[in-house]
Every structure is written in C-alpha cells, then in structure tokens.
Amino acid sequence: MAKITANIQIPDCVSNSHPNREYEIEFVFPEFTCINPETKFPEFATVSIQYIPFEDCLDTVSLKKYLNGYREEEIYSHTAVNRILDDLVRACQPREMSVTGDFTVRGGISTSVSARYSAGDSA
Secondary structure (H helix, E strand, O other): OOEOOOOOEOOOEEEOOOOOOOOOEEEEEEEEEEEOOOOOOEEEEEEEEEEEOOOEEEOHHHHHHHHHHHHHOEOOHHHHHHHHHHHHHHHHOOOEEEEEEEEEEEOOEEEEEEEEEEOOOOO
16 A cells, blocks of 8 residues: 555555446445544544446555555545545556535535546546
C-alpha cells in the first residue's frame, strides 16, 4: 500500500478472475469518520462505493484499513469523497466507479456527496 498521509494508505487490489465480464461490486461502510477542519468535531458518514472492475478488484481488508485511516484526518466531506474516489481509481483502474458519502445531520443539515468516474474521463 502506498501512503497518502501518516494514517492513510491506498488499498491493495486482487486480480479480477472475470476481467472480460462487466459486473458491479458495492461496498457500504457505515462507520466512516473524519474531522471537520473548521470545527474540529468529528463528521460521521456511511460511505458507499460502487464500481465495475477491470483487471483488478479492491481488497476488502485493506479497503477497511484505508477508510479507517480518515478517523484522524482533518478534511471537508466533499474533499474526502473526491479523494476516496481518486485514490480508489488509482488503485484498481475500474471501468466505472462512484463514491457517495451520506453524512449525518450537523446543525440541522444533512449532507450527501457523490463523485463519479468512468474510464476515459479526465479526473
């Protein structure tokens, strides 16, 4: 795993046994936490990752470690979702991927951030 910060390492991948077939993989991580840079309070979210793999698939154990690495990271919700997408695309080069962060209500407002990638798009 390549390190991004002291706590965050890009996840490992495993070889896709069906690289010529288009199928979707979905991960739902209901325990995502990061720190709001302004308030220094934790932000809680459910992060959902959907992707169509090509030659590699994300390794679930290292994906969990990667997402848990954000617990001490001071980062805005929209930046976190976009960074997760960029890192995971870099890790496994999927055909398509989307990442959604559904952040819990804070100050009376709930936030949902979605970012998408499709092979051939510029990031």
